[in-house]
Amino acid sequence: MMGGVSHFLILCWFSALVGSFFGVLTRSTFREAFKVGALIALLMVGVSLIIAYVMFFLPLGS
Amino acid sequence: MSSSKEGGRVAAACLLAWVVPGAGHWFLGRRVKAVVFLVLVVLTFTTGVIMKGRVYVANREQPLTYLATFANVALGPLDLIGRRVFYERIIYVFPSESDPMLYQEVMQLNRSKILAVTHEYGTTFVLAAGLMNILLILDVFDIGIGRKR
Numbered sequence: 001m002m003g004g005v006s007h008f009l010i011l012c013w014f015s016a017l018v019g020s021f022f023g024v025l026t027r028s029t030f031r032e033a034f035k036v037g038a039l040i041a042l043l044m045v046g047v048s049l050i051i052a053y054v055m056f057f058l059p060l061g062s
Numbered sequence: 063m064s065s066s067k068e069g070g071r072v073a074a075a076c077l078l079a080w081v082v083p084g085a086g087h088w089f090l091g092r093r094v095k096a097v098v099f100l101v102l103v104v105l106t107f108t109t110g111v112i113m114k115g116r117v118y119v120a121n122r123e124q125p126l127t128y129l130a131t132f133a134n135v136a137l138g139p140l141d142l143i144g145r146r147v148f149y150e151r152i153i154y155v156f157p158s159e160s161d162p163m164l165y166q167e168v169m170q171l172n173r174s175k176i177l178a179v180t181h182e183y184g185t186t187f188v189l190a191a192g193l194m195n196i197l198l199i200l201d202v203f204d205i206g207i208g209r210k211r
Binding site: 005009013014015018020021024025028041 | 095098099102103105106110113179181186190194197198201
């Protein structure tokens, strides 16, 4: 948290919007769109957390 | 239907898609998708503006700003709202130092918005909304010419 802003929640919100968009864009039925959208959103959050975890060990610099 | 009429219909659908996100899909009969796209793009854009995201202006010294400005302009009239909120006027090109009053004013507005914690996130949201609308225009084109069912 920084000044009442949750970076993680912003990430989740962004992933949900982008995932929903691509789900509806690439699939024709609601069920398939939901599946693809949820998969994209979860992947975005998951990959971001992995990258964040890896970057934790990188030096901050001078 | 003749090919010129068909071409006109596709062009009209693409233009509508640019003016209002989802309107191209609505025009081509995809009513439910149209509403979902409108809600998603407007929500993404609004979140970006609330987070004090930047709307780009083309700056000769930073060539990548041309691409970012293009992504913003792809939002159609929504982009005008973004520029009005961010710069308090509608500008597309970064003012030169030969106009010191405007230059200083735009720089001051930039500095005040950059101080916000969510500025970079907001900029990403605004850019993403523009890129979504570019994809929607391309999707409408594909549907219009029959490449996509």
